Amino acid sequence: MIKIAIDAMGGDFAPKEQVEGAMLAVARIPDIELTLYGDEQRINEYLTNSERIRVVHTSSVIQMDEDDPIKAIRNNDQSSIALALSSVRTKENDAVISAGATQALIAGAHILVGRLKGMKRTAIAPVIPSLDGRGTIILDAGANLNIKPEFMLQQALFGAIYASEVLGREKPKVGLANIGEEEMKGRPIDIEVHQLLKEQTAFEFIGNVEPKKILNPGCDVLISDGFTMDIIMKTLEGTAKGMGVMLKQELTRNFIGKIMSLFLINHLKRFKKRLSAEDIGGAMIYGLRGVVLKAQGASKAYGFSQGIKRAAEVVRNDVLNKVTKELSNVQIHTGTTTK
Amino acid sequence: MIKIAIDAMGGDFAPKEQVEGAMLAVARIPDIELTLYGDEQRINEYLTNSERIRVVHTSSVIQMDEDDPIKAIRNNDQSSIALALSSVRTKENDAVISAGATQALIAGAHILVGRLKGMKRTAIAPVIPSLDGRGTIILDAGANLNIKPEFMLQQALFGAIYASEVLGREKPKVGLANIGEEEMKGRPIDIEVHQLLKEQTAFEFIGNVEPKKILNPGCDVLISDGFTMDIIMKTLEGTAKGMGVMLKQELTRNFIGKIMSLFLINHLKRFKKRLSAEDIGGAMIYGLRGVVLKAQGASKAYGFSQGIKRAAEVVRNDVLNKVTKELSNVQIHTGTTTK
Numbered sequence: 178m179i180k181i182a183i184d185a186m187g188g189d190f191a192p193k194e195q196v197e198g199a200m201l202a203v204a205r206i207p208d209i210e211l212t213l214y215g216d217e218q219r220i221n222e223y224l225t226n227s228e229r230i231r232v233v234h235t236s237s238v239i240q241m242d243e244d245d246p247i248k249a250i251r252n253n254d255q256s257s258i259a260l261a262l263s264s265v266r267t268k269e270n271d272a273v274i275s276a277g278a279t280q281a282l283i284a285g286a287h288i289l290v291g292r293l294k295g296m297k298r299t300a301i302a303p304v305i306p307s308l309d310g311r312g313t314i315i316l317d318a319g320a321n322l323n324i325k326p327e328f329m330l331q332q333a334l335f336g337a338i339y340a341s342e343v344l345g346r347e348k349p350k351v352g353l354a355n356i357g358e359e360e361m362k363g364r365p366i367d368i369e370v371h372q373l374l375k376e377q378t379a380f381e382f383i384g385n386v387e388p389k390k391i392l393n394p395g396c397d398v399l400i401s402d403g404f405t406m407d408i409i410m411k412t413l414e415g416t417a418k419g420m421g422v423m424l425k426q427e428l429t430r431n432f433i434g435k436i437m438s439l440f441l442i443n444h445l446k447r448f449k450k451r452l453s454a455e456d457i458g459g460a461m462i463y464g465l466r467g468v469v470l471k472a473q474g475a476s477k478a479y480g481f482s483q484g485i486k487r488a489a490e491v492v493r494n495d496v497l498n499k500v501t502k503e504l505s506n507v508q509i510h511t512g513t514t515t516k
Numbered sequence: 517m518i519k520i521a522i523d524a525m526g527g528d529f530a531p532k533e534q535v536e537g538a539m540l541a542v543a544r545i546p547d548i549e550l551t552l553y554g555d556e557q558r559i560n561e562y563l564t565n566s567e568r569i570r571v572v573h574t575s576s577v578i579q580m581d582e583d584d585p586i587k588a589i590r591n592n593d594q595s596s597i598a599l600a601l602s603s604v605r606t607k608e609n610d611a612v613i614s615a616g617a618t619q620a621l622i623a624g625a626h627i628l629v630g631r632l633k634g635m636k637r638t639a640i641a642p643v644i645p646s647l648d649g650r651g652t653i654i655l656d657a658g659a660n661l662n663i664k665p666e667f668m669l670q671q672a673l674f675g676a677i678y679a680s681e682v683l684g685r686e687k688p689k690v691g692l693a694n695i696g697e698e699e700m701k702g703r704p705i706d707i708e709v710h711q712l713l714k715e716q717t718a719f720e721f722i723g724n725v726e727p728k729k730i731l732n733p734g735c736d737v738l739i740s741d742g743f744t745m746d747i748i749m750k751t752l753e754g755t756a757k758g759m760g761v762m763l764k765q766e767l768t769r770n771f772i773g774k775i776m777s778l779f780l781i782n783h784l785k786r787f788k789k790r791l792s793a794e795d796i797g798g799a800m801i802y803g804l805r806g807v808v809l810k811a812q813g814a815s816k817a818y819g820f821s822q823g824i825k826r827a828a829e830v831v832r833n834d835v836l837n838k839v840t841k842e843l844s845n846v847q848i849h850t851g852t853t854t855k
Binding site for chain 2: 308322354356363364387388389390391392393404405407408409411412413414415416417418419420422423424
């Protein structure tokens with residue numbers, strides 16, 4: 178049995194969607210056992226089937242809009258998120274998932290789970306939609322600002338292993354987000370990382386990828402530094418939202434448009450769904466000595482159950498050990514190339 | 517009369533759309549005189565009305581896909597683009613517009629027009645669509661990689677003057693593209709530029725703008741370094757194109773969708789048009805001792821005539837002298853603040 182800790186109080190619609198997502202996940206995945214951390218009374222309002230689900234009562238909650246999440250985590254070791262994270266360190270559980278505040282989760286994971294030996298940075302690795310429906314793993318989406326070439330190489334390796342072991346991609350392809358396809362394009366760090374990635378054998382490096390191909394990049398993993406990746410993710414979000422508004426304005430501009438839109442509502446809904454992260458479920462926070470997943474704050478039950486499924490896959494496929502092993506190989510290799 | 521030089525051979529559909537655009541511009545704008553530089557025989561195929569339009573025959577053309585545009589410009593001083601640019605330096609014309617290769621145009625402008633005194637860098641300043649229909653000036657879109665805070669301040673000033681004098685914005689607002697709204701967010705350069713912009717009185721600085729508001733930024737001018745802005749522009753382009761493909765797929769997935777889409781075709785066309793740069797016409801290359809505009813390579817006659825209109829407005833409103841004056845004020849100011 179794979180044991181997964183759930184922060185039942187984290188998320189825009191907690192604990193309702195978290196509890197319902199947990200029940201859904203148990204129904205969908207036979208080899209998991211879940212522990213819900215949170216306010217027992219509120220959890221029990223929604224928990225109609227406790228098969229393979231246990232509840233651990235916690236007395237406090239870290240709010241989503243906490244000003245200083247790191248301090249909040251330190252001061253609330255009895256919060257749902259802190260106890261869920263600790264249960265992974267003590268090996269009581271194999272993985273933990275939370276839809277709570279990202280900063281609190283990352284800070285808490287650092288303090289309570291600890292960093293993986295050899296990993297220079299932690300980062301979050303979401304999957305964004307792609308035209309072929311497969312999705313692209315994005316790294317570094319942790320917004321690490323002072324990034325070095327070797328961190329980016331580690332992220333590429335992690336992404337490649339995640340793509341192959343969790344998303345089932347054979348021979349994963351890695352691309353470097355950059356302003357041009359030629360290998361000498363970009364800032365000095367991009368040129369250096371390009372050379373470093375070219376030498377790797379653990380994955381296929383397809384070279385630089387211009388963000389005008391952001392929805393069809395031709396690779397499984399797209400990497401850049403944390404600042405640039407955050408800019409890319411936010412521009413993608415802003416363009417998608419803005420285009421949605423424009424489309425609605427154009428379609429409802431006159432009577433015929435309004436009537437026709439009613440007929441097309443299912444098509445438009447499916448269009449919107451393809452751009453949402455609902456199916457993807459959760460983004461793994463990598464670089465930790467345990468499996469920690471961040472689900473979207475706005476997750477509903479289905480989306481949250483997808484996150485639980487993802488967490489189970491990471492545990493089942495032993496992703497952490499595979500990453501550790503690959504990293505030890507690579508460090509020797511990096512050492513050689515930078516001599 | 518405002519005299520504008522036109523590179524009739526630059527652009528994906530040159531000389532046809534350039535010649536037709538020129539005739540359209542003359543019909544629309546009473547106080548302009550145009551000179552078409554290019555292959556006289558090919559131009560005359562399309563030139564059905566030569567009122568206020570003169571043709572200067574040139575014997576060579578710089579190709580759009582030129583490997584080394586700088587070398588091409590140096591070796592082809594009789595090309596349409598080189599002669600058009602030179603006519604601005606000799607004051608034969610007040611402005612020049614080309615839909616040819618960006619690199620060749622910028623390189624040629626450097627060599628043949630020269631840099632404005634006090635300007636540290638040249639850059640291109642396109643206008644991207646916004647939800648309110650007004651558009652946002654984007655700087656630095658010249659992809660200058662080693663940017664310094666004072667260059668970014670100059671760009672902000674240029675953008676503000678352009679917004680007020682050419683786009684008619686009262687009290688122009690400037691925003692800094694960044695990963696968070698708080699003033700300490702971003703890389704060291706972003707934090708430094710934020711402080712520098714805050715001290716300015718020539719425009720209103722609205723602070724950091726996250727690119728999730730890229731289509732409704734709340735400002736007239738959005739600035740960042742060349743690398744980041746290129747990433748933003750390309751992500752915007754990629755998301756818009758990808759969403760267009762997805763929308764088409766969803767709408768034509770079944771019979772009803774296909775029929776309904778036929779009824780909506782005008783709405784969808786208008787939607788597409790709102791996202792295109794057709795109306796904007798041209799982006800000014802700033803930092804030069806003359807008015808040089810880049811029109812989109814794919815410009816059709818109307819879009820190209822819009823570019824000509826823009827060029828005339830830049831000349832009519834004396835933008836170059838206003839920028840020069842503002843820059844001399846600011847340099848003293850920067851000097852004071854960085855003491």
